[in-house]
Amino acid sequence: MNDSLDPRVNRLRLDKNDGSFKVEEGENWNVFEVFHQEKRGAHHEHVGCVHAPDASLALIFAKEQFGRRKKCVNLWVVRSADILAFDLEDEDMFANNPDKTYRDASGFKVMDKINKFKAQTK
């Protein structure tokens, strides 16, 4: 078995694994997903991830990784392992969506009404 470039992985002694190896608290860091908010009231958008020993340091790292250029007013971090997602093979649940155009909200013609209302309330 090749040595890992990460000393924390080497310390796990995976080659000697008899099924009983234990990861000590703080020994291996977690991955945290980072969400970036460009202005107040806007959605937080996923921008990437950082590797950190806990959530508060993840937030501190996220600030420099993803919030040191351009506009940013807030960041969220969440442990990647805490995200529940569908399995890739469940993609077929969404397969018929393109056929169901009656569910699209794009067919409604409301701008005339909105503009008329705006003109009235001026």
Add this chain to the structure above:
Amino acid sequence: MQLQQAIQELITKMADDELVIGHRNSEWTGLGPVMEEDIAFSSMAQDKIGHAWALYRILQESFGGTDPDQFAFLRNARDYRCCHFAEMPIGSYEFSLMRHFLFDHAETVRYQSLSGSSFTPLQHLAGKVKGELKYHTLHADAWIIQLCTAGKDSRRRMQTALDDCFQLAGGIFEPGEGEDLLIAEQIYPGEAALYQQWLNNISPVIEKAGLTLPVLTAPVYGGRKGQHTQYLQQLLEEMGEVFRLDPEATW
């Protein structure tokens, strides 16, 4: 000492501290313990150089001083007013991290006091750097607590780093000649007051981390009078090496 000269001395020592520690911390770029930390530490080192530039700029604009680049790179070592703490080589990561913690809390206290300064350019700058310094101390506090609660060996190394840093850190607050005048004119509250506030701010973090705060028995003074360690000359030679190739070049 005239008030004008006292203000210039205050700004020069602040700027030289920031330039020198900024350069020191930038020596970790590419060598940091993990990628995320490498980027954060380098980015904060850049902030320090930015603060130094802003202060040199005040010297130039308010006092008819020389161009910030020339002033930063072309003086002799004895004309710098940085404290010995900022000059020390980076050493181990725990030393650099502890220096970052102690220095940035001192810097924060200093700028907080300047937010009420009667000297407007410093008052403005204090407002501008406030958010950056908030992040720097947040970063420092988080690391100190993280490493001090990560096992015996880790805590022991952090305590050693604190012991190695503490008398040097006292040198940040070396009293200056024109200080009484600066206090009287409400430019800033003086080194003794800043030192006291600094102790108040770092103590809760030190306590939470389970570290023992040393007693300040022999603060390392001299830097504010132009007396420096051998390390400053080496640093200046390296830092100004490219600049001196062609001091007139436009970058």
